[in-house]
Amino acid sequence: MLPSIQWIKSYSREDFSGDLIAGIITAILLVPQGMAFGILAGLPAQTGLYASILPPIVYAIFGTSRTLAVGPVSVAAIMVAQTLASLPETVHPLNAALTMAVLSGGALLIFGCFRFGKVANFMSHSVLSGFTNAAAILIILSQLPNLIGFSKPQHISWQSVTQEIELGFQLNSGITLLIGLLSVVFLVFCTHSLINLLSKLHVPRSTATLISRAAPLGIVCLSAVSVSSFNLESVKVVGSIPAGLPQFELSIPSIEILKLLLIPSILIALIGYVESISIAKTLANRHRQKIDTNQELIALGVANLSAGISGGMPVAGGFSRTMVNYAAGAKTQLAAIITAILVGAVALFFTPLLQHIPKAALAAIIIVAVTKLIDIKGAWKIWRYDRIDGLVLLTTTAAVLFLGIEAGLAIGVGFSLTSLSIRAAKPHVAVMGRVPRTEHFRNILRHDVETWPHLLFIRVDENLTFANVAFLETLTADYLVTNNEVKHIIFVLSSVNIIDSSALEVLERMIETTKELDVTIHLSDVKGPVMDKLKTSHLIELLRPGGVYLSANEAAETLK
């Protein structure tokens, strides 16, 4: 239950130096990012900070990944924002967001208790890519009004956002636009060119990287100082943040509101879980460390619960923050604890400094961060490699953009589940004959084999399910139409691990109908578990006079 004991036991001095530096660097990144994600979610900026204190500490205790950085993430933030925008006006947004964190946590915990770690398997790579692209676009659209000066996007949808952009240009105060655009330019410069420039000036690479990572903090400080020094009142700022740590409280909304929040919360939980698992696995595999998917459900569940009761928005493992943490040398979750303590100190002592931060600067930080999430190259790679997956990706992106996150995800997951059925619909099936002077049976199309006109050996190279049994039935029936001599059909089931009940039904039907043509069906090479299940049905009795043979050769020797 407490995987952290493992790394605590073997903790060393070298681990600490890595953890300390990584903890500090991640904190420098996290303070502005956390506030930005709070605003992205349509909440007070501090909601993002609070989500960066208790949840990572809780994850450090319960989680199995040593370097996953848990906290507010952009995709969860936009999902919260969309949900809040759809609620009736009487609901307090902050209260709803905290409830969503609790519901997400509860859902993950329940999944964890039932050991549903495999739930991540339902989300294919193409659905996730398609979803991430669409979410990034929605995030950018939602932040454009903040960036260019119009401060109150009411709904987040394609139409209303474009309307608001127009309005924004009309109402726009030039100075906000200036801050926003300068911030974007500065951040892009720091991400792409600063490290190379500093290297040319003989600054050590590690220092250069640190300076580059501090760019968001720099932007936030610079713009806040400018706004307060020059008294720029037309610029929208974060505003006053209550000093001190949040109080542990959560008022429970009505059942009707809970119903509205439940599905989005579960989706946030699942998307966050799938993303977290994927990052955690990648990093763990590099160090022969294990990730326990069920324990991760519990760890992320408790982290979300703690977010909800400590005034934070829903949390997950963030990809870019984890990579920064890892690259900065984090060895264990102590790095995350150090980050959390530093962020906590900021929330405790430095809130007066935060209130002058312009929303435009935070919007710039978000936009620069999520632009990296839009992965056109990856989408093109998927499309080129596999048309079905490409279509799943495109459909998911389009559906999320135009029909909303929930409907879009449902369509994407539905389509990718359907793709399994499409792929299975035409199984590889071989008509076989015997390699002369051996006991081996091979495809008659590829090998020179002996056959017998009254025997038909059919090998099916895939599990028999509702998705493909019709194919087998048609293939066999068509063969019988053109081959009157066949008296025995032997299905060689050496590659079949599952026969579902639809396939069983069709097999029984085939056995009965071929009997009327004086053709007998036999089975061979039936695997143990498949045979066990068949014995619970009437199929074996129905087969008679057909039988079950250990091998195709045994069937041939008996029937030829």
Next chain:
Amino acid sequence: MLPSIQWIKSYSREDFSGDLIAGIITAILLVPQGMAFGILAGLPAQTGLYASILPPIVYAIFGTSRTLAVGPVSVAAIMVAQTLASLPETVHPLNAALTMAVLSGGALLIFGCFRFGKVANFMSHSVLSGFTNAAAILIILSQLPNLIGFSKPQHISWQSVTQEIELGFQLNSGITLLIGLLSVVFLVFCTHSLINLLSKLHVPRSTATLISRAAPLGIVCLSAVSVSSFNLESVKVVGSIPAGLPQFELSIPSIEILKLLLIPSILIALIGYVESISIAKTLANRHRQKIDTNQELIALGVANLSAGISGGMPVAGGFSRTMVNYAAGAKTQLAAIITAILVGAVALFFTPLLQHIPKAALAAIIIVAVTKLIDIKGAWKIWRYDRIDGLVLLTTTAAVLFLGIEAGLAIGVGFSLTSLSIRAAKPHVAVMGRVPRTEHFRNILRHDVETWPHLLFIRVDENLTFANVAFLETLTADYLVTNNEVKHIIFVLSSVNIIDSSALEVLERMIETTKELDVTIHLSDVKGPVMDKLKTSHLIELLRPGGVYLSANEAAETLK
């Protein structure tokens, strides 16, 4: 395009005697059943008759099955009834029903043009069984009010039906109840005991069967004569039916109404198609005849279009009617044409006789007919054979009963698609070694094989997709955690026909992360089509210094 030409060319005198008798017997069954299905759909009784005239003739021309009896069916009728009940009151029910027939026909034709015959594969046997059970229960509930005397069920739903049953008992005229119950008793007697009784009286079996099949017609005649002779005005009857054949006309409803009708119509089309295909295949296989699934889409599509423009409800191939037709000796679709002509004659000349038929008698016919559709034994068989399929069946039944037909079907199909992913989630994976003094590699758990500590051979016995690649990744990673000596992993892909893009992504990730552990990944036994696709990706380059080997043995010889 005209499969009928085949049987017309080879038509013989013996075919005709079979077809004539089958045509007559089916017509005797169809006249009362057609009217009953019309009433079941919430439409005038003649709508069911009209659907029995032109559509079977059209199917006879375009269809590939020689014995499928196309016409009104109970499941389509209840689906029409549910849709009509949900429409705004301003919409004329008959007009909406004809539009649904046209939309169903159009949908099938479009599917046929795109050669989507495989669409039937999405509907698993368990979903269909679960759906049929629920539909039968809904049908019985909807007809109970007619049977016991209360004549106007406004909605068809669990709650309103039970309310109406109570009302019915209050308002119930004793004579209606009597007619209804007597009809049920008589029909049950004719179905279950009459043939045996007549056989004991030395009546030839064929005559006995004919008499038993005529039971519904007998009920209809007897009750109609009673009502008109004794002037029983309190009994609700079919009422006046316009004489003559229906006029070819169809008024097109507004776009909004069309939108409401579209999804239900497509569902009716698909359910009807899947049922028809299943019956058609079973009978065709008995005579080495072929069913072309795409041509069936077109034939049923045109049949539904013809139903819509000739005043009939949506049609499909009916299971029980087809079995009666087949058992009575039908050899070709001429039997269906004879049936259609006879029903047409009734609709043309005998309508005055039909108007006195009590609705209670028709309700009795429906209830006795659909009770056979409730297949508890089949459900139990599925549950015993396979728990997942059993759950799919139960979920579909419950969802259709309590959430309605559309939502229920969507949930059922979604669940059964998910079941493919659940089944695929834990593929059969074997760690392999070489059988001494051979080139064969076998599972180390089952055979006495030689292994090398620095080589790990893993054979995956299933296609690699998003549903199961995580399993392979975890298995490999866990193996590496406990086995430090391994330097080369060889994935033996002899059973892999597909690697989807999620699996590709994970394989690439595994190659990269294991490189950092100084472990190299190789592939062997890659099938041609899989290799072709891999070549369009970067995987082969990423593998280096790992390679692709023709066989596990080649890999072992090179790497050992």
